[in-house]
Amino acid sequence: xxxxxxxTLGISLVxxxxxxxxxxxxxxxxxxxxxxxxxxxxxxxxHFENYLTAWKTFHFGRLFLNSAFITGVSVLFILGISSxxxxxxxxxxxxxxxxxxxxxxxxxxxxxxxxxxxxFLIMKNLGLYNTHLALMLAYVTFGLPIAVLIFRGFFLSxxxxxxxxxxxxxxxxxxxxxxxxxxxxxxxxxxxxxxxxMQNWNEFLxxxxxxxxxLLYTLPVGMANLVGQWDxxxxxxxxxxxxxxxxxxxxxxxxxDLYVKGLTAGALKG
Amino acid sequence: MRLRTARxxxxxxxxxxxxxxxxxxxxxxxTFLLSFVQWxxxxxxxxxxxxxxxxxxxxxxxxxxxxxxxxxxxxxxxxVFLNLLGFIxxxxxxxxxxxxxxxxxxxxxxxLLSPIIIGIMWSRMLDAFGIVNQLLKSAHLIKLPFLxxxxxxxALYTVIGATIWQYTGYDMLLYYAGLQGIPHEQVExxxxxxxxxxxxxxxxxxxxxxxxxAVTMLLNMIGGFKVFDIVYVMTAGGPNNSSHVFATYLxxxxxxxxxMGYASVIAIVIIxxxxxxxxxxxxxxxxxx
Numbered sequence: 325x326x327x328x329x330x331x332t333l334g335i336s337l338v339x340x341x342x343x344x345x346x347x348x349x350x351x352x353x354x355x356x357x358x359x360x361x362x363x364x365x366x367x368x369x370x371h372f373e374n375y376l377t378a379w380k381t382f383h384f385g386r387l388f389l390n391s392a393f394i395t396g397v398s399v400l401f402i403l404g405i406s407s408x409x410x411x412x413x414x415x416x417x418x419x420x421x422x423x424x425x426x427x428x429x430x431x432x433x434x435x436x437x438x439x440x441x442x443x444f445l446i447m448k449n450l451g452l453y454n455t456h457l458a459l460m461l462a463y464v465t466f467g468l469p470i471a472v473l474i475f476r477g478f479f480l481s482x483x484x485x486x487x488x489x490x491x492x493x494x495x496x497x498x499x500x501x502x503x504x505x506x507x508x509x510x511x512x513x514x515x516x517x518x519x520x521x522m523q524n525w526n527e528f529l530x531x532x533x534x535x536x537x538x539l540l541y542t543l544p545v546g547m548a549n550l551v552g553q554w555d556x557x558x559x560x561x562x563x564x565x566x567x568x569x570x571x572x573x574x575x576x577x578x579x580x581d582l583y584v585k586g587l588t589a590g591a592l593k594g
Numbered sequence: 595m596r597l598r599t600a601r602x603x604x605x606x607x608x609x610x611x612x613x614x615x616x617x618x619x620x621x622x623x624x625t626f627l628l629s630f631v632q633w634x635x636x637x638x639x640x641x642x643x644x645x646x647x648x649x650x651x652x653x654x655x656x657x658x659x660x661x662x663x664x665x666x667x668x669x670x671x672x673x674v675f676l677n678l679l680g681f682i683x684x685x686x687x688x689x690x691x692x693x694x695x696x697x698x699x700x701x702x703x704x705x706l707l708s709p710i711i712i713g714i715m716w717s718r719m720l721d722a723f724g725i726v727n728q729l730l731k732s733a734h735l736i737k738l739p740f741l742x743x744x745x746x747x748x749a750l751y752t753v754i755g756a757t758i759w760q761y762t763g764y765d766m767l768l769y770y771a772g773l774q775g776i777p778h779e780q781v782e783x784x785x786x787x788x789x790x791x792x793x794x795x796x797x798x799x800x801x802x803x804x805x806x807x808a809v810t811m812l813l814n815m816i817g818g819f820k821v822f823d824i825v826y827v828m829t830a831g832g833p834n835n836s837s838h839v840f841a842t843y844l845x846x847x848x849x850x851x852x853x854m855g856y857a858s859v860i861a862i863v864i865i866x867x868x869x870x871x872x873x874x875x876x877x878x879x880x881x882x883x
Contacts, residue, residue: 346715439622461617528822529822533845
């Protein structure tokens with residue numbers, strides 16, 4: 325009994341110790357300009373107004389909006405394009421479909437860093453440099469392979485008789501896909517949404533290279549842009565760190581199990 | 595009928611194929627072409643053929659070799675520690691003791707954050723006025739602040755430490771998922787036979803987990819080879835170019851020095867490493883598909 329209690333205490337302390345950097349940043353975000361470099365942890369007076377100041381000075385509203393828009397549109401297109409392709413690759417096979425399937429899987433192996441130079445040049449020549457569209461095109465491309473793999477795995481588990489029956493009933497393939505297959509596929513949709521959301525929400529390199537205007541920045545680029553000077557207002561930057569982390573943390577807490585499943589399933593498939 | 599479904603199938607997959615051709619295949623091909631030119635990337639008329647000079651330069655570029663060894667160190671260190679700590683963490687949750695739920699969430703929390711945020715946090719925590727130097731000073735271990743990111747010998751390892759802190763929770767969950775499939779009868783049988791706990795882990799659990807270990811290590815390695823964000827935000831490759839990895843050095847050459855041709859050679863190196871990883875990855879994926 326005592327041994328169990330000690331073990332519980334032990335692992336709780338390890339967990340808490342692991343969180344020290346995060347707790348420390350929260351303490352930093354609540355300090356005043358004077359104590360920001362001198363205090364160790366929380367100070368007696370907590371400056372919650374830092375959050376409001378940080379929100380205004382760093383234009384967080386704009387950063388959130390940009391990130392949400394780019395991520396949202398990209399995830400929608402990834403869903404649509406990858407589910408169609410995956411369905412074709414396993415249920416509407418044609419000559420060469422196997423080849424195209426492996427070709428797209430190959431895209432999973434190419435990290436964005438390897439092609440960021442030509443992507444930058446292509447976007448520039450298309451007149452898309454410094455637009456959200458450029459970023460969304462890139463995000464959709466890099467999000468497709470794993471999404472195709474996840475959907476394909478799921479569609480293979482849908483009994484072929486179901487599709488056959490719909491065909492005999494005279495249902496058009498497009499109709500079968502849209503009104504029979506997709507409504508069945510909510511688990512796969514959830515996995516793809518969570519996986520590509522995480523990937524795009526936190527993406528940095530492509531956003532750094534393809535965007536120039538501060539007004540267009542996503543959260544990670546905007547955040548990275550805050551630091552670097554010795555006289556940076558650290559209590560505000562720390563508040564910014566907390567603000568930027570909060571939404572994803574709340575999403576995680578609300579759909580925890582789904583989230584973990586999405587993240588690990590996506591990883592193991594890929 | 596067959597023909598019709600084939601045509602619809604092709605149309606269904608066409609958008610995905612087009613995205614792949616336009617934004618992955620075309621860039622990969624361009625990278626190979628660009629590696630033979632000297633170009634600032636502004637107008638096409640500036641482009642000058644460079645023969646093999648970019649490749650020759652690479653072989654005599656000390657910073658590139660530093661980036662190469664740094665990348666290998668980064669990959670090896672993060673892979674080893676993430677797997678080790680991830681497995682230990684998974685074993686702890688698997689005890690299902692009170693408190694293991696909190697433990698799981700605490701370790702997993704950093705996985706949710708962007709590497710940029712992790713980088714900002716850790717840079718600030720380890721700088722001259724950060725909590726780490728404050729504590730070291732009050733314990734009289736140091737007189738002057740220790741510059742974790744300002745020391746050429748240490749900077750890379752500091753970034754590695756922050757990366758391990760961030761992703762331990764990820765490996766932990768992968769291992770935990772793997773542990774759920776362990777046949778309990780075998781563990782019980784071994785326990786009755788009087789096997790020690792370490793013996794059970796070594797002889798029963800680890801062999802059973804080997805596919806999970808393979809996938810997790812491979813994922814860590816692939817992640818390590820393409821690391822950019824956290825290095826960029828913590829050291830930007832410095833001090834004195836000591837902590838560059840492939841991606842940060844490519845970024846420096848391409849977008850700070852505007853040397854598109856030379857940077858493309860670095861991109862080719864990244865592609866080569868990716869292909870090697872791909873061969874291993876495809877084996878595992880094939881087993882699952």
